[in-house]
Amino acid sequence: MRTKLRVFIIAVVIGMVGTVGWMSYRLFTTGFSAKTEPYALEVFMARQIRHLAIPIEQRDKSNPVPFDADVLKESLAHFADHCATCHANDGSGKTPIGKNVYPKAPDLRLDETQSMTDGELFWVIHNGIRFTGMPAWGEGEPEKDLDSWKLVHFIRHLPKLTTGELDQMKAVNPKTPKQINEEAAFDKFLQGDDSAEAEAERDHHH
Amino acid sequence: MLFLTFAVTCTTPSTWAHGSDQHVLGTVTLIDASHVEVKSPKGKTVDVQINKQTRFREKGNPKGKNLPQVGDRVVIEATKDNGSLIANEVHFSSAKKPAAPTQ
Numbered sequence A: 001m002r003t004k005l006r007v008f009i010i011a012v013v014i015g016m017v018g019t020v021g022w023m024s025y026r027l028f029t030t031g032f033s034a035k036t037e038p039y040a041l042e043v044f045m046a047r048q049i050r051h052l053a054i055p056i057e058q059r060d061k062s063n064p065v066p067f068d069a070d071v072l073k074e075s076l077a078h079f080a081d082h083c084a085t086c087h088a089n090d091g092s093g094k095t096p097i098g099k100n101v102y103p104k105a106p107d108l109r110l111d112e113t114q115s116m117t118d119g120e121l122f123w124v125i126h127n128g129i130r131f132t133g134m135p136a137w138g139e140g141e142p143e144k145d146l147d148s149w150k151l152v153h154f155i156r157h158l159p160k161l162t163t164g165e166l167d168q169m170k171a172v173n174p175k176t177p178k179q180i181n182e183e184a185a186f187d188k189f190l191q192g193d194d195s196a197e198a199e200a201e202r203d204h205h206h
Numbered sequence B: 001m002l003f004l005t006f007a008v009t010c011t012t013p014s015t016w017a018h019g020s021d022q023h024v025l026g027t028v029t030l031i032d033a034s035h036v037e038v039k040s041p042k043g044k045t046v047d048v049q050i051n052k053q054t055r056f057r058e059k060g061n062p063k064g065k066n067l068p069q070v071g072d073r074v075v076i077e078a079t080k081d082n083g084s085l086i087a088n089e090v091h092f093s094s095a096k097k098p099a100a101p102t103q
Helices: A002-029 A040-053 A069-082 A118-127 A146-160 A163-172 A177-190 A195-203 B002-011
Strands: B015-018 B021-031 B035-039 B045-049 B055-058 B073-081 B084-093
Touching: A069 A146, A069 A163, A118 A146, A177 A195, A177 B021, A177 B073, A177 B084, B021 B045, B021 B084, B035 B073
Parallel strands: B045 B084, B055 B084
Antiparallel strands: B015 B021, B021 B035, B021 B073, B035 B045, B073 B084
16 A cells, blocks of 8 residues: 555656746746747646636626627727737737737637626736736726726627728827828828839838 | 858848747748738738738728738738748738828
């Protein structure tokens, strides 16, 4: 009996050392680059930990804001102004920042996000997620953070987003002076001004 | 060094990049259901793929259903993926009628 127990403990220790060693090796060989994709095990563990970290009473909370056209309009503008820089207007996460943070901004239209409860989505918006690019947007008491609850409605709406709504969002996306100049140059180019090409090139820096 | 500078300035097509996102400016020389070929004012040719997600916006008629034709001017918002450019949005103005200036 004692021998079996000893063998079991040794096997567990070897397994743990092997797992930690393998993970360390993989981490160090990537140079901790943010360009890599997290491993399936890492994603699974992170999602489970996030799920468990959200208090049950928060997880089960239903959205206190009734959904209507005004809420959609307001949350669409809010998302375009605050969230789209990383998540993209369509929620795909395909933006220069969203694609290059670690972990990459998720596609909010997919089941991994849409299967979360309203309470979980609200919690993530309000509290952020540690060790990721997701900041905590909430201030004060969660019960009074109605803007974040409205965003939960908008996240639910993302899979049904129309082309017209995307255009509305583009109009309110924050722009730098360089982007404004660049858009003006593109506009001039479409009107037949070839010199606008050089203008756009001059304004296009990193 | 001079050669490198020359190579970079003279072989870069009319695209400007933010990470993997790029803008392609020029005139359409060829277009079909899967790609559009664009010639820049400097004479460089760039091939951009089109898919079901690609949106087309005609200047002065953004809600219209028209597609760009050969000879039209385009500004394409594209993403680089595995060495290919994929068009997200194609803004174009028809070569047949001058576009109305924006206020």
